[in-house]
Amino acid sequence: MYRLSKLKYVFPIGLLIAFFLDGALSNVFSGAFFSYPYSMVSHLVLLWLVLGYFFENEVQIPLTGFAVVTGIAFDLYYSGILGLFMVLFPLIIGLTRAIGKYFSPTFLTAIMIYFIDLAVFEFANYLAYMIIGIAHASFSSFLLYTLAPTLALNLVYFVVLYFPISLLYAHYNVEPRS
Amino acid sequence: MRKFFSNQRLVMIVVILVLCFGLMGGSVALRNRRSTPPLIQQFGNDIVGFTSTVVAYPVNAFQSGVNSLSELTNAYQENRLLKKQVTELAQVKVRNQTLTEENKQLKKELKLNHSLTDYTTVTASVMTRTPSSWQNQLIINKGETSGVTKNMPVLSGSGLVGRISEVNKTNSKVELLSDSNEASNRFAIQISNKSGKTVNGIITGYQKSTGLLLMGHVTSKVKVTKGTKVITSGMGGVTPKGLYVGKVAKVSEDDYGLAKKIYIKPATNFNNINIVTVAELDS
Structure with missing residues (x-):
């Protein structure tokens, strides 16, 4: 039960920190992240949400709800264009669930699924911004200069943060004695 | 399926x-x-912005710590260079003061209240940057309550960096000149060469591969040399006159050979901005 678990505090706090770290890291390391022609986009929020699915076990975190709320905050605060991330975050959660149920959750399957999630996420982001006229990049340059570096950065995040976060969940994911 | x-x-x-x-x-x-x-969006942004500072503060503190460490290593050299400049600066400052005084008196005599060079500034610090490869946007910690309004020019370091694109009560968004949104970098600018002749125009684009600003469709015959300073011209009535944009890097003909294209090297690196100044035209 999510409501009885200590994760009820830990999960939202982690989500909040991930949300703000995305922007803060993009600002602090903007020289490294956005050096021409490559641009790496930090997606710690996505990492936190997807890892939430892998580590929740019996707790059943209401991930879709959290995804919608963070999506709206992301739209309003970061991009100023409402409507994209509020749909995209829950979509990725759904995708992770759809693929994840066929595999037993190990590090290797998790990183594969996260890879697919990231690729779909970035592609949908590119497509939507292309349609409303914010992105002006050809598909090949998107693949080479945005998708590849972004995947690299976020997979590094994943490798570095997977075990610490799994320990965190193991520590807090204990049902209180009733 | x-x-x-x-x-x-x-x-x-x-x-x-x-x-x-x-x-x-x-x-x-x-x-x-x-x-x-809309009000609801402003409200949401203000709340998020407030909590954002809590997380952004330690990260920024860490960065400034690293920065000051790296600056420490060449402090001695820099200090010697700067000392020389400071002595010259004192003279310039005094002269500037007298000229400003004189300017004020002359304006009074002409009954000219506000000209295009009169502006007040609001200093703000950068909270975060949009984590996206399609938008070059900063979020700063001053908003409507500090007198920031939409479309005001934003300066950092020694030059122009962008324009206010959205204003909330306590924070606002800045679109950098490097943003691909067409409205973000259309500033009216002017270049004056050594003989005092002026070329007027607007910034028409940003070349990502070289990091240069573009001033296209220049039909004027005035000769512009490399290294000439570029400033805003104040035309259009939103941007004050005399904000430093950068230096001319290259002059070339445009694709049809009819007009000139002037490439401008921006004065500030758009990827390392911590403190910005928002300029407001007095009126």
Whole structure:
């Protein structure tokens, strides 16, 4: 039960920190992240949400709800264009669930699924911004200069943060004695 | 698969897609038209912005710590160079003061209250940057309550870096000159050469591969040499006159050979901005 678990505090706090770290890291390391022609986009929020699915076990975190709320905050605060991330975050959660149920959750399957999630996420982001006229990049340059570096950065995040976060969940994911 | 695309699901997906794109299109249109976003959006942004500082503060502190460490290593050299400049600066400052005084008196005599060079500034610090490869946007910690309004020019370091694109009560968004949005870098600028002749124009684009600003469609015959300083011209009535933009890097003919294209090296590196100054034209 999510409501009885200590994760009820830990999960939202982690989500909040991930949300703000995305922007803060993009600002602090903007020289490294956005050096021409490559641009790496930090997606710690996505990492936190997807890892939430892998580590929740019996707790059943209401991930879709959290995804919608963070999506709206992301739209309003970061991009100023409402409507994209509020749909995209829950979509990725759904995708992770759809693929994840066929595999037993190990590090290797998790990183594969996260890879697919990231690729779909970035592609949908590119497509939507292309349609409303914010992105002006050809598909090949998107693949080479945005998708590849972004995947690299976020997979590094994943490798570095997977075990610490799994320990965190193991520590807090204990049902209180009733 | 058949179950996935059942009728109900399909209708849901289409409705969500339409809603999503409607919202996106609507908010883009709204952003271009209105001076402030709807109240509910402002409210949300203010709350998020407030909590953002809590997380952004330690990260920024860490960065400034690293920066000061790296600066420490060449402090001695820099100090010697700067000392020389400081002595010259004192003279310039005094002269500047007297000229400003004189300017004020002359303006009074002419009964000229506000000219295009009179502006006040609001200093703000950068909270975060949009984590996106399609938008070059900063979020700064001053908003409507500090007198920031939409379309004000934003300076950092020694030159112009962008324009205010959205204003909330306590924070606002800045679109950098490097943003691909066409409205973000259309500033009226002018270049004066050594003989005092002036070329007027606007910034028409940003070349990502070289990091240079473009001033296109220049039909003037005035000769502009490399290294000439470029400033805003104050035309259009939103931007004050005399904000430093950068230096001319290259002059070339445009694709049809009829007009000139002037490439400008911006004075500030757009990827390392911590403190910004918002300039407000007095009126």
